[in-house]
Amino acid sequence: MSLSTTRRSTVTRLRERARTDRNDLYAVLDAGLICHLGVVRDGAPVVLPTGYGRIDDTVYVHGSTGAGYLRMLDGGPVCLTVTHVDGIVYARSTFHHSMNYRSAVVHGNARLVTDADERWDGLRAIVEQLAPGSWAHAREPSRKELAATAVFALDLTEASVKVRTGPPGDDDADIAAGGRWAGVLPVHTEFGRPRTCPTLPAAAPIPEHVARRGQHEPIPAAGF
Amino acid sequence: MSLSTTRRSTVTRLRERARTDRNDLYAVLDAGLICHLGVVRDGAPVVLPTGYGRIDDTVYVHGSTGAGYLRMLDGGPVCLTVTHVDGIVYARSTFHHSMNYRSAVVHGNARLVTDADERWDGLRAIVEQLAPGSWAHAREPSRKELAATAVFALDLTEASVKVRTGPPGDDDADIAAGGRWAGVLPVHTEFGRPRTCPTLPAAAPIPEHVARRGQHEPIPAAGF
Numbered sequence: 001m002s003l004s005t006t007r008r009s010t011v012t013r014l015r016e017r018a019r020t021d022r023n024d025l026y027a028v029l030d031a032g033l034i035c036h037l038g039v040v041r042d043g044a045p046v047v048l049p050t051g052y053g054r055i056d057d058t059v060y061v062h063g064s065t066g067a068g069y070l071r072m073l074d075g076g077p078v079c080l081t082v083t084h085v086d087g088i089v090y091a092r093s094t095f096h097h098s099m100n101y102r103s104a105v106v107h108g109n110a111r112l113v114t115d116a117d118e119r120w121d122g123l124r125a126i127v128e129q130l131a132p133g134s135w136a137h138a139r140e141p142s143r144k145e146l147a148a149t150a151v152f153a154l155d156l157t158e159a160s161v162k163v164r165t166g167p168p169g170d171d172d173a174d175i176a177a178g179g180r181w182a183g184v185l186p187v188h189t190e191f192g193r194p195r196t197c198p199t200l201p202a203a204a205p206i207p208e209h210v211a212r213r214g215q216h217e218p219i220p221a222a223g224f
Numbered sequence: 225m226s227l228s229t230t231r232r233s234t235v236t237r238l239r240e241r242a243r244t245d246r247n248d249l250y251a252v253l254d255a256g257l258i259c260h261l262g263v264v265r266d267g268a269p270v271v272l273p274t275g276y277g278r279i280d281d282t283v284y285v286h287g288s289t290g291a292g293y294l295r296m297l298d299g300g301p302v303c304l305t306v307t308h309v310d311g312i313v314y315a316r317s318t319f320h321h322s323m324n325y326r327s328a329v330v331h332g333n334a335r336l337v338t339d340a341d342e343r344w345d346g347l348r349a350i351v352e353q354l355a356p357g358s359w360a361h362a363r364e365p366s367r368k369e370l371a372a373t374a375v376f377a378l379d380l381t382e383a384s385v386k387v388r389t390g391p392p393g394d395d396d397a398d399i400a401a402g403g404r405w406a407g408v409l410p411v412h413t414e415f416g417r418p419r420t421c422p423t424l425p426a427a428a429p430i431p432e433h434v435a436r437r438g439q440h441e442p443i444p445a446a447g448f
Contacts, residue, residue, distance in 0.1 A: 008265070008268070033309050033312070033411070034307060034309055034323070034325075036260035036271050036273075036305055036307070038262040038269030038270070038303070039269055040264050040267065040269050041232070042232075043301065044232070044264065045263055045264050045269045045270075045302060045303040046232070046262070046303050046329075047260050047261070047303040047304075047305040047329065048305065048327075048329065049305065049307040049327050051323065077267065077269060078269060079262070079268065079269040079270050079271040080271075081260055081272065081273065083260070083273040085258055085413075088257070088354060088415075090355055090358060090418075090434055091362060092362060092363055093365070093369070094347070094348075094351050094359060094364060094365055095365050095366070095373075097351050097355055097358060097362065101273065103272075105270075105271065105272065107268065123318070124318075127318050130312060130321060130323065134314060134318065137404065137405075138314075138315060138316060138317055138318045138321065138404065139316055139317040139318065139398060139404070140318060141317070141319050142319070145319040149319075167419075167421040167422055167423070170421075170423075174363060180362060181361075181421075181428055181431050181434065182420075182421040182423070183418050183419050183420040183421045183424070183430070184418070184421075185415050185416070185418045185419075185434055186415065186416030186417070186418075187413060187415060187416070188413070188416055189309075189411060189414075190412050190413075191312075191409050191410065191411060191412075192409070192412055193410070194407050194408070194410075195407050195409075195410065196405070196406075196407040197391040197394075198391055199394075199399050199406070200405065200406065204405055205405070206405060206407070207405050
């Protein structure tokens with residue numbers, strides 16, 4: 001299924017980097033740890049990092065009901081952006097220096113989730129995005145914790161994806177001139193060794209869903 | 225020097241995570257590869273990833289003069305956010321799952337830079353932030369390239385910094401109950417092995433400023 005082609009979700013700069021398959025959108029979102037969520041407050045933008053989770057064509061975010069930021073979400077226009085930096089592009093010219101990256105930008109109006117089942121599923125998606133396997137391992141939310149948490153939904157109706165891969169795009173004259181190195185320095189997000197909470201014995205066994213993640217390959221980076 | 229304490233730059237949620245020293249702001253900005261820049265278009269937020277550079281108390285961003293997005297920057301309110309994810313916080317409860325992170329949020333009005341010297345310095349700061357050492361190594365911008373590039377400045381007058389470090393903040397009852405692992409999985413940004421551009425001989429020597437960066441320690445991550 002294709003992505004939307006509304007004015008604001010149509011890539012106008014460097015169109016060759018635009019991806020229009022919905023699976024590319026899912027892939028970028030599913031590989032992320034945080035999003036940057038933009039709202040408008042008093043006519044000015046506010047951009048904050050936060051966790052998120054996806055179920056089909058809906059992205060969920062959450063926060064404390066006491067957070068003023070979240071009150072701005074309900075019904076209002078938001079922009080949710082997830083970016084992976086995959087490489088630093090060293091060109092022969094300063095002008096063609098660039099980055100290899102994957103980014104997804106979602107536009108829409110956030111909806112306060114009130115249905116108990118959808119709230120539960122949304123929270124699970126957020127926890128599982130951050131910490132796969134944790135929902136089954138950790139204590140589930142209590143009634144009090146649920147009451148303190150607001151959950152918002154954003155439909156993936158209007159979204160765009162941009163991906164840059166490959167070597168620098170130097171001018172022919174600079175390539176012909178020679179004498180300067182050019183290439184890409186890959187950038188990865190990697191997990192270190194898990195650190196056990198000081199309130200537990202140091203030898204407490206680390207559960208499989210955490211230990212396995214730390215040993216995993218880094219989040220796959222595009223590149224040439 | 226302290227950071228500002230205007231309404232929108234005062235951290236209201238989880239105040240214990242707020243840092244108010246200007247050096248903490250510099251440290252978070254200087255360690256980043258990209259920012260997420262928010263603007264308002266037709267009343268809705270637009271958040272896009274982009275490179276940036278800092279000189280003293282000014283952050284610079286740039287883009288093609290042909291980019292519609294950039295036209296929105298001139299004089300208008302923007303929010304520039306840089307975030308580092310340092311760890312996944314696995315708690316005994318789903319509710320206390322969290323992230324260790326450092327984030328800087330800058331509010332202000334972007335100014336189109338017209339002074340030739342400031343444009344040059346701003347562009348150099350942007351290239352050096354992304355690729356330290358590249359400005360001296362690569363071909364400098366031509367007059368034509370400069371004409372195609374818009375540079376914007378944002379003062380660091382109104383900014384906030386939040387940092388979370390340390391173990392999960394589980395409830396006493398969950399700690400006492402035992403039976404569940406809790407801790408932190410560190411997250412690092414690391415550089416891989418440089419890949420030489422296919423237009424160069426594979427054996428082309430990789431310059432020191434690139435090779436050294438690839439072998440470097442990862443960007444330092446906070447943690448316990």
